[in-house]
Amino acid sequence: MPKEPIRPNIGNIQPYVPGKPIEEVERELRISNVIKLASNENPLGPSPKSIEAINKYIKDVSLYPDQACYELSGMLAEKFELSPDNIVIGNGSDEIMMLIALAYVSAQDEVVISLNTFSTYETVSKLMEASIVRVNLKNYRYDLEAMAKVCGPKTKLVFVCNPNNPTGIMNTRKEMDELVSKVPPNAILVIDEAYSEYVEAKDYPDSLEYIRAKKNVVILRTFSKIYGLAGLRVGYGIAKPDIIKYLRLVRLPFSVNRMGQIAALAALTDTHFVEASRKNNSEGKTYLYAELDKLGVSYLKTEANFIFINLNEDADMVFMQLMRRGIIVRPLSSFGMPGSIRVTIGTQDQNKKFIKALSEVIKR
Amino acid sequence: MPKEPIRPNIGNIQPYVPGKPIEEVERELRISNVIKLASNENPLGPSPKSIEAINKYIKDVSLYPDQACYELSGMLAEKFELSPDNIVIGNGSDEIMMLIALAYVSAQDEVVISLNTFSTYETVSKLMEASIVRVNLKNYRYDLEAMAKVCGPKTKLVFVCNPNNPTGIMNTRKEMDELVSKVPPNAILVIDEAYSEYVEAKDYPDSLEYIRAKKNVVILRTFSKIYGLAGLRVGYGIAKPDIIKYLRLVRLPFSVNRMGQIAALAALTDTHFVEASRKNNSEGKTYLYAELDKLGVSYLKTEANFIFINLNEDADMVFMQLMRRGIIVRPLSSFGMPGSIRVTIGTQDQNKKFIKALSEVIKR
Numbered sequence: 061m062p063k064e065p066i067r068p069n070i071g072n073i074q075p076y077v078p079g080k081p082i083e084e085v086e087r088e089l090r091i092s093n094v095i096k097l098a099s100n101e102n103p104l105g106p107s108p109k110s111i112e113a114i115n116k117y118i119k120d121v122s123l124y125p126d127q128a129c130y131e132l133s134g135m136l137a138e139k140f141e142l143s144p145d146n147i148v149i150g151n152g153s154d155e156i157m158m159l160i161a162l163a164y165v166s167a168q169d170e171v172v173i174s175l176n177t178f179s180t181y182e183t184v185s186k187l188m189e190a191s192i193v194r195v196n197l198k199n200y201r202y203d204l205e206a207m208a209k210v211c212g213p214k215t216k217l218v219f220v221c222n223p224n225n226p227t228g229i230m231n232t233r234k235e236m237d238e239l240v241s242k243v244p245p246n247a248i249l250v251i252d253e254a255y256s257e258y259v260e261a262k263d264y265p266d267s268l269e270y271i272r273a274k275k276n277v278v279i280l281r282t283f284s285k286i287y288g289l290a291g292l293r294v295g296y297g298i299a300k301p302d303i304i305k306y307l308r309l310v311r312l313p314f315s316v317n318r319m320g321q322i323a324a325l326a327a328l329t330d331t332h333f334v335e336a337s338r339k340n341n342s343e344g345k346t347y348l349y350a351e352l353d354k355l356g357v358s359y360l361k362t363e364a365n366f367i368f369i370n371l372n373e374d375a376d377m378v379f380m381q382l383m384r385r386g387i388i389v390r391p392l393s394s395f396g397m398p399g400s401i402r403v404t405i406g407t408q409d410q411n412k413k414f415i416k417a418l419s420e421v422i423k424r
Numbered sequence: 425m426p427k428e429p430i431r432p433n434i435g436n437i438q439p440y441v442p443g444k445p446i447e448e449v450e451r452e453l454r455i456s457n458v459i460k461l462a463s464n465e466n467p468l469g470p471s472p473k474s475i476e477a478i479n480k481y482i483k484d485v486s487l488y489p490d491q492a493c494y495e496l497s498g499m500l501a502e503k504f505e506l507s508p509d510n511i512v513i514g515n516g517s518d519e520i521m522m523l524i525a526l527a528y529v530s531a532q533d534e535v536v537i538s539l540n541t542f543s544t545y546e547t548v549s550k551l552m553e554a555s556i557v558r559v560n561l562k563n564y565r566y567d568l569e570a571m572a573k574v575c576g577p578k579t580k581l582v583f584v585c586n587p588n589n590p591t592g593i594m595n596t597r598k599e600m601d602e603l604v605s606k607v608p609p610n611a612i613l614v615i616d617e618a619y620s621e622y623v624e625a626k627d628y629p630d631s632l633e634y635i636r637a638k639k640n641v642v643i644l645r646t647f648s649k650i651y652g653l654a655g656l657r658v659g660y661g662i663a664k665p666d667i668i669k670y671l672r673l674v675r676l677p678f679s680v681n682r683m684g685q686i687a688a689l690a691a692l693t694d695t696h697f698v699e700a701s702r703k704n705n706s707e708g709k710t711y712l713y714a715e716l717d718k719l720g721v722s723y724l725k726t727e728a729n730f731i732f733i734n735l736n737e738d739a740d741m742v743f744m745q746l747m748r749r750g751i752i753v754r755p756l757s758s759f760g761m762p763g764s765i766r767v768t769i770g771t772q773d774q775n776k777k778f779i780k781a782l783s784e785v786i787k788r
Contacts, residue, residue, distance in 0.1 A: 065528060065610055065612075066527055066528055066670050067526075067527065067528065067529070067530050070526075070527055070670060070673065070674060073673050073674065075672075075673060076491070076676075076677040078488065078491050078677055078678075079488070081488075081490050082487070083490065083494075084490075084494075096487070099487075099488050101486050101487050101488065102486050104486075105483055105486045106482075106483065106485045106486045110485065111482055111483065111485075114478070114482055114485070114683075115479070115482070118475055118478055118479070119469050119470065119475065120655055121470045121474065121475075121478070121652075121653055121654075121655040121656050121683075121687065122465050122466050122468075122469045122470045122652040122653065122654055122655060123446070123460070123463075123465050123654060123655050124442065124443070124445075124463050124465065124648070124654045124655060125655055125657070126445050126447065126448075127440070127442050130447075130448070151515055151657075151679060151681075152676075152678060152679075154676045154677065154678065154679075155676065155679070157676075158676055162431075162434075162551060163430055163431065163434055164429060164430055164431065165431070166431050180676065180677070183676070184676075187526060187674060246429055248429075284488070288485075288486040289485055289486065290485075290486055290487060290488045290678075291484055291485040291486060291487050291488060291489055291681060291682030291683065292485050292681050292682065292683060293489070293515075293678060293679070293681045306430050306434060308439075309434065309437050309439060310434060310437065310551060312440075312516075312518045312519065312521075312522055312544065312547070312548075313440040313442055313518065313544070314442070314516060314518065314654075314657060315515060315516075315518075315519070315657070317515075317655060317656050317657045317681050317683075317684060318655030318656065319478075319485075319655065319656060319681075319683050320681060323485065
C-alpha cells in the first residue's frame with residue numbers, strides 16, 4: 061500500500077507572490093533605472109550606521125552567527141524595558157510566524173485570520189494543518205469584533221496585522237484591548253506590527269502593555285521597514301518568557317545571520333535615521349494624497365509606509381503600464397483585491413515620478 | 425477541558441549545543457585573541473571575492489532578496505550540469521533539512537538516523553512528530569548496511585552525513601550505491617555532504633549520479649565550510665524537480681538573505697580560494713597527525729576539515745583547560761560521545777598553538 065509521499069496539506073499551500081524584483085523587470089523589459097515601490101522597503105536605504113557596522117565586521121562572515129542573538133535581544137529588551145527572555149529574534153518576522161505555528165498549531169486547531177491581509181499567516185497555519193477561520197475586513201479595516209466572535213474552544217491562534225498590509229488602516233487601542241480580553245485562554249493573539257514605527261494616529265495600541273500583563277500575546281516587529289534592512293532578514297517577537305522559550309526551542313540554530321545581527325544593532329542606535337525615515341514618509345504621504353486627489357483617484361489614508369489605491373477594473377493595466385515606465389507597484393490580486401494596487405511611499409523624487417507615470421497611464 | 429498549549433512533541437526537542445562563540449569566551453573569561461576551532465569554519469576567512477561583492481552591493485541591504493534565488497540556482501545548476509529546477513537554496517542547509525521534514529514527514533512516519541552525528545536531522549524529524557529509528561556507528565563510521573536493514577514501509581527519510589560530523593569518516597561509493605538501491609520506494613535518502621569539498625579519498629560517492637538517475641535522493645551542500653560563509657547562512661539541496669518543487673513550496677519567502685546570495689555567487693567563482701582552503705586543510709591534517717602521534721593522543725584520520733580526538737575521561741577537563749588558554753574546541757557530549765573532542769583544522773599558526781596548548785594540558 062503506497063503512502064502519499066508529501067504531507068496531505070502541502071498541496072493547499074499557495075506560493076507567495078512577491079513584489080517584482082528590480083533585476084527581473086530590468087532583465088525582462090530591457091530597461092534601466094527601475095524604481096521599486098512594491099515591497100514597502102525604506103526608500104532612504106539602510107542606515108549609514110548599519111553600513112559602517114557591516115564594513116567593520118565584514119571579515120567575520122566566515123564565522124557562524126551568535127545563535128542566541130545575545131546582544132540584539134539585550135538591546136531590544138533595554139529599549140522596551142523588558143527582559144531578554146521576552147524577546148526572540150528571527151530570520152525576518154516571517155520566521156517567527158512559522159515558529160509560533162510549529163510550537164503551537166496542530167491539525168485539530170483553528171486559526172482565525174482576516175481576508176485581504178499578509179498571506180504568510182495562512183501559509184504557516186496550513187503548513188501545520190490547522191483549519192482556517194476567515195473573517196472579512198469591514199470598510200478595509202480589521203474587524204476585531206467579528207474575529208473575537210468566531211473564536212471558540214478550538215482556536216489556537218488569532219493573527220492581526222496592525223496597521224494592516226495592504227490597506228494601511230489601523231485598529232485602535234480600545235478595539236485591541238477588547239480583543240485581548242475576549243481571546244480564549246488557550247489561544248495566542250499574534251499582533252504583527254511591522255509598520256508600527258510609521259503610525260501617526262494617537263490611539264494606536266501600546267501593545268507592550270499586554271506583554272507586561274502576561275497576556276497570551278506575541279508582538280511581531282521587523283528591521284525590514286523603517287530600519288531599512290529587508291535584505292538582511294531580521295525580525296523579532298515580543299512575548300512572555302513562557303511563550304518565548306518554546307519559540308526559541310523550535311528555531312533552528314543560526315537562523316539569524318551574522319551581518320543581520322550586526323546591522324540591526326547599529327540601526328537601533330541610529331535614531332536620527334529613524335526620524336528622517338518617519339519624516340520622509342509623512343511628507344510623502346501628504347504629497348501623494350494631494351496629487352491623487354487632483355487625479356481623482358480613490359485611495360485610503362494610511363498609517364504605514366504605503367498607500368492603497370482603488371482602480372477597479374483598470375488595476376492590472378495600470379500595474380503593467382507603470383512597469384513599462386520603470387515603476388514597479390504591487391497589484392493586489394494575490395491579496396484577494398484584484399481591483400487595487402499598493403504603492404510604497406518613496407523619496408520625494410520617486411513619488412513625483414510615480415505620480416507623473418500614473419497620470420500618463422490613467423489619462424490614456 | 426483545557427488543551428495542551430504547545431504541541432505534544434515539542435517537549436522532546438533537545439536545544440542545539442553550538443560551539444562556544446569567541447565573544448562569549450572573551451566576555452566570560454576576560455581574555456582576548458581567542459582562537460575558535462569548534463565549528464569547522466574556514467580558517468582562511470571568507471573569499472576575497474565575497475568581500476568585494478558585499479562591498480559593492482552593501483547599499484542594497486534595504487531591498488528584499490530575490491526570493492527565487494535566480495542567479496545562485498542558475499550558477500549552481502551550471503556547475504553541476506543540472507537544471508535550476510534541481511536546486512533549492514536555503515538559509516543554511518539546516519533550513520533545507522527542515523523543509524524536507526515539513527514537506528514529507530508526518531506523525532505516522534519513521535526516520536532512520538545514525539547515533540553520534542549532526543543533531544539537526546533528529547530535531548527536524550521530531551518537530552514533525554516522526555518516530556526516530558536509531559542505528560549505531562560501526563567503528564566510528566556510518567553503518568549503511570544496518571540503516572538499510574531497519575528501513576520498512578513506514579520509513580519516510582534516511583539521513584546520512586558523508587563524511588560524518590563529528591568523526592570525519594566517510595562511506596564509499598560502493599556502500600552508498602548499495603544503500604540507494606535498498607531504500608524503500610516511498611522514502612527519501614538525504615545525503616548531507618557539508619564537508620564533501622575536503623574529501624581526498626578516491627572512492628567517495630559521486631552522488632550527483634543519483635540525481636541524474638532520478639532517485640529519491642536529496643544532496644545537501646553548504647557555503648558555510650570551504651566557501652567561508654558560515655555567518656551568512658547559505659546552503660542548498662540538489663534533487664529531482666519533483667522533490668525540489670515541494671521544498672520550494674514550503675520555504676517561506678526571502679529566507680535566504682541578499683548578502684548571502686551575493687557572497688555565495690562570488691565565492692563560487694573563486695576557485696583559487698577553494699584550492700587554497702583545500703591545500704591548507706590537507707597540510708594541516710598532515711601536521712596535526714604527526715604532532716598528535718608524538719603526544720600519543722588517539723584520533724581518527726579525517727576526510728573533512730576537523731579531527732576527532734579520543735580522550736576518554738579527560739575530555740571535559742581538556743576542553744576547559746584549552747579554553748582557559750584561549751582555544752575553543754568542541755566537546756562531544758552533545759553528540760553522545762562524552763570522551764572525545766572535535767578540533768577544526770586551522771591555519772598553520774592556529775594548529776601550532778592548539779598543539780602547544782594541548783601538550784601543556786595533557787602533561788599536567
